Amino acid sequence: MSMPLTTDPGAPFSQQAEEAVVGAVLLDPSSFVNVSAFLHSEDFFLLRHNYIWAAMSRLSERNDAIDLLTVAEELDNYSQLEAIGGQAYLIQLTNNTPTSVYAEVYGHIVERTAIRRRLMEAADQIKQLALDEEKNIDHVISDAEAQLFSVSDMQMKRDFVPMWEALSAYYDRIEELLQNQGQALGVPSGFKDLDQLLGGFQRSDLIVFAGRPGMGKTSFLLTTAMNAARVGARVAIFTMEMGVEQMVQRMVAMETGINVQKLRLAQLTAQEAARFTEAVGRISNFPIFIDDTPAMSPLEMRTKCRRLAHEHGLDLVMVDYMQLMNAGRGYENNRVQEISFISRNLKEIAREFNIPLISAAQLSRAVEQRQDKRPVLSDLRESGSIEQDSDIVMFLYRDEVYNEATEFPNQADILVSKHRNGPTGTIQLYFEKRLTKFMDASVHRVDLSDLE
Incomplete structure (x- = not known):
């Protein structure tokens, strides 16, 4: 032998x-x-x-x-x-x-x-x-x-997938959507105008959500996670900036309407304590899983996603935030290559598990040097590959951060600057700073010609 x-x-x-x-x-x-x-x-x-x-x-x-x-x-x-x-x-x-x-x-x-x-x-x-x-x-x-x-x-x-097989799957998908008119195609964000523009967050998409510090990126991710979980989506949140307790505290504030500071100091009235207890019971049933491991590598994240998908299923992954991840040995002296490696691996995770992956990202200080503070794609920090690897790039802009005398102190603009498979545009949301919560903005349009 x-x-x-x-x-x-x-x-x-x-x-x-x-x-x-x-x-x-x-x-x-x-x-x-x-x-x-x-x-x-x-x-x-x-x-x-x-x-x-x-x-x-x-x-x-x-x-x-x-x-x-x-x-x-x-x-x-x-x-x-x-x-x-x-x-x-x-x-x-x-x-x-x-x-x-x-x-x-x-x-x-x-x-x-x-x-x-x-x-x-x-x-x-x-x-x-x-x-x-x-x-x-x-x-x-x-x-x-x-x-x-x-x-x-x-x-x-x-x-290779033959054309007849690809078309058959696509036909079945369109037929399903025709029978469920009005529903988001992907995982819903919970924001009406944003879901209408994007059709929900699509499978295998890498969505980059960027903004300067203090804009509310984490709050947006948490609001979106809760909105998705409310309709049954199984959400994994990898937070490298905050601990689990801080994330949960923000979620409870959003759900109860109780000020974050009051929750932190446990200064609750009897009525607020009752709301708190009720909200905790409700949130505990949300299929949200939080991991606060610092400086996580893409390989470690993939391992944890695989385990979670096997044990509970997985519909959406959120990362807060990309620049706090660690690519591992070999990239210590080249930050640009490290971020390129991380963004490419995040896209691979989205494709491997066939789920949307939303990652927060920091912007460069170049925004601060301009008259117009609204971010653009070239402001993505440390690597142009973030723009290249992503399917959607959204920026968060609140005029109140730069202009205290703004006419719209609670308005938050979501600038969809890249959308590989659809239109771009700007969506207005309402930001409740006291609760660090985003909500749909109520817009009333007035025809001034009627006033003449």
């Missing part, structure tokens, strides 16, 4: 499946295209089959025919023909393979055993990491997660 690729005698593999998939391709070379889309030479446990599949791959890349003669010649050119048992072994494989029809079935069996072997190898490496007491525990955890994801990420590769 051929030498295995690993010396572990307990490593899982299926000799019959390996022989069958190689034999099936020799019987029907056209099946190689479909099987090679997911099966690679390193997936084979037995070295002889690894050599044969690698030879077939090289022939396919050169557009050469795959048959007994060409495969044997290719192996001979690499001095591997004798190692696999000569041309006689190739003939034996074709004779022992019952049919080429199930080539993909055989291939998936080989693939599954390969994944199990990689998991075992990752487990061994994680064990060695854990035994290294000189290594920082945070680095141990990060490296362990990287080992595990190196296995799982290989399964995330996508294949």
Whole structure:
């Protein structure tokens, strides 16, 4: 028997499946295209089959025919023909393979055993990491997660989707929307005009919500999270700026209408205490999950999202905020590359879990130097890749922050400056500073011609 690729005698593999998939391709070379889309030479446990599949791959890349003669010649050119048992072994494989029809079935069996072997190898490496007491525990955890994801990420590769299949899914989606007119297409923000402009937050979209400090970015995220949770959306909030208690305090203020300062000092009247108790009972049923781990890495965030999606389901992820994340080792001296890495990974998380991901972001101080303080896309801090990776970029602007004598002290403008799949525009909201809460603005339009 051929030498295995690993010396572990307990490593899982299926000799019959390996022989069958190689034999099936020799019987029907056209099946190689479909099987090679997911099966690679390193997936084979037995070295002889690894050599044969690698030879077939090289022939396919050169557009050469795959048959007994060409495969044997290719192996001979690499001095591997004798190692696999000569041309006689190739003939034996074709004779022992019952049919080429199930080539993909055989291939998936080989693939599954390969994944199990990689998991075992990752487990061994994680064990060695854990035994290294000189290594920082945070680095141990990060490296362990990287080992595990190196296995799982290989399964995330996508294949071509034929047009009929893509159109069928799209048709079903449009038909569903036609039967539910008036509903947001995605996860609703709870703000009427914003949902009308965006159609709700769409699956796999990265939405960047940016503003200068003190504008109310966190308050907007929390208001939106509560609005989404109120209709059943399962929301994950990663906060690196505030602790869980501060976030919950703001939520309670929004729900009860009690001033944040009074809640902080526990100076409540009997009526307010009753409202507080009622609100806590109501909010506790919201499917909102908060993680306040500081300086979280995208890899750690992906791990936690995967766990949450498995245990409870996941419809929306919020990050507060992007620039407080940590890309890990290798980016300590280049902040621009670090933010580029983080924004790209946030987009990958949105796509992997097929959910909208909303991330707050800071703006550069360039805004303060201008006469017009309204932010623009070039104000996104530290990396142009934030604009590139995002599907939607929204800015928060409150004139009251810069102009105390403003005519609209409670007005907050949401500037949708980039919308990859739709229109841009400006939405007015009402900001209740006492409660740090955003609400739909009540707009009354008056035709001045009637006054003449």
